[in-house]
Amino acid sequence: MIEREQVLHVARLSRLKLEESEVEAMQADLSSILDHFDRLSEIDIEGIEPTSHVIPLENVLRDDVPRPSLDREVSLGQAPDQADGAFRVPSPQAEA
Amino acid sequence: MADDRFTSATAAGLGRLIASGEVSAEESLNAWLEAASGDSLNAYLWKADPESAVAGVDRTAVGPLAGVPVAVKDIFCTEGVPTTAASRILEGYRPPYTATAVSRMAAAGTPMLGKTNMDEFAMGSSNENSAYGAVLNPWDTGTVPGGSSGGSAAAVAGGLAPWALGTDTGGSIRQPAALCGIVGLKPTYGAISRYGMIAFASSLDQCGPLTLDVTDAAVMLGALEGRDLMDSTSVGIEGGVTAPTAERLDGLVFGVPTELIGEGVEPGVKEVFDRSIEQIESLGGRIEEIKLPHAQHGISAYYVLAPAEASTNLSRYDGVRYGLREDGNDLVSMYEETRGTGFGPEVKRRIMLGTYALSSGYYDAYYGRAQRVRTMIVRDFDAAFAGVDFVLTPTSPSVAFGLGEKTEDPWTMYLNDLFTVPMSLAGIPAISIPGGLAEPAGGGNALPVGIQIAAPAFGEQKLVEAAFALETAIGFDGSPARSGSE
Numbered sequence: 001m002i003e004r005e006q007v008l009h010v011a012r013l014s015r016l017k018l019e020e021s022e023v024e025a026m027q028a029d030l031s032s033i034l035d036h037f038d039r040l041s042e043i044d045i046e047g048i049e050p051t052s053h054v055i056p057l058e059n060v061l062r063d064d065v066p067r068p069s070l071d072r073e074v075s076l077g078q079a080p081d082q083a084d085g086a087f088r089v090p091s092p093q094a095e096a
Numbered sequence: 097m098a099d100d101r102f103t104s105a106t107a108a109g110l111g112r113l114i115a116s117g118e119v120s121a122e123e124s125l126n127a128w129l130e131a132a133s134g135d136s137l138n139a140y141l142w143k144a145d146p147e148s149a150v151a152g153v154d155r156t157a158v159g160p161l162a163g164v165p166v167a168v169k170d171i172f173c174t175e176g177v178p179t180t181a182a183s184r185i186l187e188g189y190r191p192p193y194t195a196t197a198v199s200r201m202a203a204a205g206t207p208m209l210g211k212t213n214m215d216e217f218a219m220g221s222s223n224e225n226s227a228y229g230a231v232l233n234p235w236d237t238g239t240v241p242g243g244s245s246g247g248s249a250a251a252v253a254g255g256l257a258p259w260a261l262g263t264d265t266g267g268s269i270r271q272p273a274a275l276c277g278i279v280g281l282k283p284t285y286g287a288i289s290r291y292g293m294i295a296f297a298s299s300l301d302q303c304g305p306l307t308l309d310v311t312d313a314a315v316m317l318g319a320l321e322g323r324d325l326m327d328s329t330s331v332g333i334e335g336g337v338t339a340p341t342a343e344r345l346d347g348l349v350f351g352v353p354t355e356l357i358g359e360g361v362e363p364g365v366k367e368v369f370d371r372s373i374e375q376i377e378s379l380g381g382r383i384e385e386i387k388l389p390h391a392q393h394g395i396s397a398y399y400v401l402a403p404a405e406a407s408t409n410l411s412r413y414d415g416v417r418y419g420l421r422e423d424g425n426d427l428v429s430m431y432e433e434t435r436g437t438g439f440g441p442e443v444k445r446r447i448m449l450g451t452y453a454l455s456s457g458y459y460d461a462y463y464g465r466a467q468r469v470r471t472m473i474v475r476d477f478d479a480a481f482a483g484v485d486f487v488l489t490p491t492s493p494s495v496a497f498g499l500g501e502k503t504e505d506p507w508t509m510y511l512n513d514l515f516t517v518p519m520s521l522a523g524i525p526a527i528s529i530p531g532g533l534a535e536p537a538g539g540g541n542a543l544p545v546g547i548q549i550a551a552p553a554f555g556e557q558k559l560v561e562a563a564f565a566l567e568t569a570i571g572f573d574g575s576p577a578r579s580g581s582e
Contacts, residue, residue: 007448014407014451015414015428016444017436029445029506030452033399036507040396040465043472050467051474053299053329054523055286055553060328074192080421087416094426 002031102127107164107258107312108339114163121163125149125207128165132209132256137232137241139251141170142178143210150207151176152194157205160315160339167257169248170211171218172198172303173292177208181294182226183216185438186419195292196324197261197303204319209257212247216440217410218268218296220244221512224503225442232499233276236541239496242272242512248306249276253574259307259316263293265300266398267491267516270528273306274491274546277530277574279567280306281313281560282516284553285523286331288317289324297405300398300520308574310529310567311339314560321556337556340564345381348562350549351484353388360511362494364534368545369490372531375569376488381562386480386487390472394518397473399510400453400466401521406443407450413438445506470521477522481552486562489515491528491546495536519550526550527563530572544572 007027011018018026072085081088102110102124113119125146132143149165152175168174171181173191180186198208215225223231223246233241234254241250245262249272252260262269264282273280281304288303295301305316314337322332352373357366373383415421415434422437424430439447453462480487493514502509519526527549533542547566551559 002452006452010448010452010455013455014447015411015431015435016439016447017429017432018444019436022441022444025441026445026448030448032505033449033507034452037396037400037462040393040400040469041461043390043393043465043469045465045468045472048468048471050464051471051521052467054474054521055284055329055331057286057329057331062325070192075417077192078189078418080415080419089416090424090427090430092427094429 002027002034103131103255106308108160108315110258111160111162111164115158115160121155124163125165128209128258135256137234137237137250137254137256138229139212139231139247139254139256140167140210141180141182141213141228141247144208148177149209152199153202153207154205157203159204161201161319162205164258165207165209166201167209167212167248167251167260168198169214169245169260169262171214171263171294172261173294174198174208174211177211179211181217182214182228183438183440183443184227184420185413185435189419193292196289196326197293197320200320200322201261212251212260214247215244216443217294217406218244218263218265219406219442219446221267221271221509222502223247223272224499225440227440230499233496235277235543236496239498239543240275242275242492242496244268245306246272249273249278249280252276252306252308253278259305259312261303262306263301263303264520265296265402266520267513269304269306270516270526270546270548271492271512274528275496275544277544277572278306278308279310279313279527279529280304281317281527282519282525283317283321283556284333284525286329287333287525287554287556288320289322289327289330291324291326295409297402298409299405300402310527310560310564313527314339317556333554333556335557337560340561342561342565343568345376345379345562345565348381348486349484350376350381350383350486350488351386351480352383352488353391354385356388356391356515357489360493360514361490362534362537364536365490365494365545368532368534369547372547372566372570376566379565379569384484386484388476388480388518390469390476391518393469394473394521395510395514397466397469398513398517398521399449400462401470403446403450404453404463405450407447407454410443410447473518474522477524485551485558487550489548491515491548495534495543495545497536515548524550524553525556525559527559529563529567530574531570532572
């Protein structure tokens with residue numbers, strides 16, 4: 001069983017606010033899923049290389065030709081908040 | 097009721113009618129927009145009007161796709177058109193650019209009918225994880241259409257679109273196609289550009305067609321495949337893909353992983369599957385029992401790897417550049433409030449799972465191990481394809497299940513992907529075609545059963561040829577589904 005503290009820790013790492021009821025459900029769900037994952041530990045993986053990409057590709061190159069990119073206004077157009085041609089966010093420091 | 101001269105044809109059939117001048121592209125578009133407007137399945141999240149449907153479309157294009165409108169899964173970015181991935185966190189978002197797959201359809205002269213409903217960020221196997229409500233299966237509106245491309249599958253099966261674009265990460269094209277009695281093709285990883293496709297698990301995501309028959313799937317794939325400078329993992333399919341013509345399966349060997357297709361498969365599904373084996377043999381094909389010893393671990397490996405990739409891909413939804421923002425006292429609490437409010441339960445679960453699997457102290461035990469198990473599954477297929485041309489399984493262990501029936505326990509839902517996930521992990525192409533109808537294990541209306549055929553990487557032409565021959569022999573009549581829009 002995954003600990004409640006672990007759930008809260010992972011939620012912080014994930015930048016996810018969980019309601020109290022969600023924390024409990026998450027604890028139960030993650031525990032049950034992780035139990036199923038334990039079957040993976042029965043497999044002998046000695047000497048097996050990991051796969052992160054299935055198609056044999058290396059050094060995919062293209063000519064370095066300048067192309068137009070999105071205009072600043074278009075890029076900012078969907079922002080919830082903007083100022084002076086930049087995205088605006090709350091201060092990283094909590095208000096006193 | 098829409099004019100059925102247009103809506104009763106397959107997409108390729110409609111393309112021929114338009115090319116011959118028998119009907120005009122405009123008439124066809126209007127008939128299909130009318131059909132889509134009658135959506136009672138919640139298949140569409142956004143519907144085009146006659147003007148927006150042709151925005152960016154090359155209306156001078158000639159060819160098999162010209163004038164045949166397409167429904168597009170809401171995971172593809174479409175310039176100026178709402179794109180949500182069925183998530184609250186992207187509500188109101190209108191992308192500044194269009195996905196390559198959609199652009200390629202537009203360049204072939206294909207108008208866009210609308211954006212289809214899906215499981216939020218393509219995470220789900222029933223379409224019940226959409227923030228905008230579940231999609232109903234046109235065969236039985238008390239059942240799910242499958243997922244995550246459930247809206248695309250229901251639209252095609254329900255007569256609301258001639259064909260549709262979907263994406264498949266662990267079965268999200270093939271399983272809904274199976275549950276809705278249509279054809280779904282997941283191409284080889286790298287066959288089609290992923291540019292502009294909202295990322296879920298980048299090493300697995302691939303887009304593809306959901307269609308009424310194998311010919312339509314081949315025609316759409318032929319238009320979609322190709323290298324794209326905007327996606328360095330795209331390579332295309334050498335020689336392209338063309339409409340299949342095979343009538344026989346002489347000399348071809350189909351491997352059946354008997355051990356994998358054991359318990360947990362509904363008797364009705366097994367029955368239809370066994371019948372398809374007989375049909376393959378009657379066409380001259382040979383069946384051979386094969387072993388994919390590690391495929392049974394596919395679900396576990398997949399549900400470590402895909403959430404791990406998702407947890408990093410979805411970190412971009414932070415309330416800064418686009419989409420939802422919830423207020424917070426400081427930057428981090430703004431992130432947490434925004435993401436806590438904007439994501440649904442399954443997406444949160446997978447972000448948590450992925451973050452956990454990648455976190456310090458657990459990385460080797462989960463992520464590192466799952467990547468190695470993936471290698472073993474790749475090798476299983478390599479070994480199998482040394483002796484057989486195709487691998488054959490049911491697409492899904494069951495027919496369409498009831499709404500709410502599998503939402504209680506996440507793992508029960510994940511098990512729907514038992515037969516589709518191994519091919520995704522190996523990156524190989526696989527198609528689901530309707531094999532017939534079967535009663536659910538608990539009784540009720542007979543519902544479609546999908547047969548999955550998988551081929552070696554970039555073996556798409558061979559795959560659609562075999563699927564076409566089998567499809568013709570099965571002679572599945574999809575007509576009950578096509579009246580679902582009424």
